[in-house]
Amino acid sequence: xxxxxxxxxxxxxxxxxxxxxxxxxxxxxxxxxxxxxxxxxxxxxxxxxxxxxxxxxxxxxxxxxxxxxxxxxxxxxxxxxxxxxxxxxxxxxxxxxxxxxxxxxxxxxxxxxxxxxxxxxxxxxxxxxxxxx
Numbered sequence: 001x002x003x004x005x006x007x008x009x010x011x012x013x014x015x016x017x018x019x020x021x022x023x024x025x026x027x028x029x030x031x032x033x034x035x036x037x038x039x040x041x042x043x044x045x046x047x048x049x050x051x052x053x054x055x056x057x058x059x060x061x062x063x064x065x066x067x068x069x070x071x072x073x074x075x076x077x078x079x080x081x082x083x084x085x086x087x088x089x090x091x092x093x094x095x096x097x098x099x100x101x102x103x104x105x106x107x108x109x110x111x112x113x114x115x116x117x118x119x120x121x122x123x124x125x126x127x128x129x130x131x132x133x
Contacts, residue, residue, distance in 0.1 A: 048074035054083040
């Protein structure tokens with residue numbers, strides 16, 4: 001079950017997760033994002049025309065939280081989105097080198113990447129290898 005728990009905290013958030021919801025598509029800030037990730041919830045950070053969450057949660061890379069449940073979503077068709085111009089340029093250049101892909105940058109470093117060389121949209125790796133990334 002997927003859901004929307006913006007603003008929920010304490011008992012309300014526990015009840016939300018207890019119903020079996022496995023994701024939240026609107027964390028409001030860094031604290032809410034961290035809480036949901038630590039509870040095992042997939043968190044969809046929104047960056048686009050309707051919402052811009054990246055700047056509010058950008059310090060998440062300074063924490064010890066496991067980011068494998070962090071998902072970037074957008075309502076935009078822009079291939080590179082972000083909170084920092086230098087990181088966006090880094091991402092754009094690396095995606096060009098990969099001939100398509102998805103990656104996450106922060107403070108001048110590439111933290112994770114998934115090459116997608118098949119017409120720039122699909123990886124050429126077995127599902128098991130993708131899951132490990």
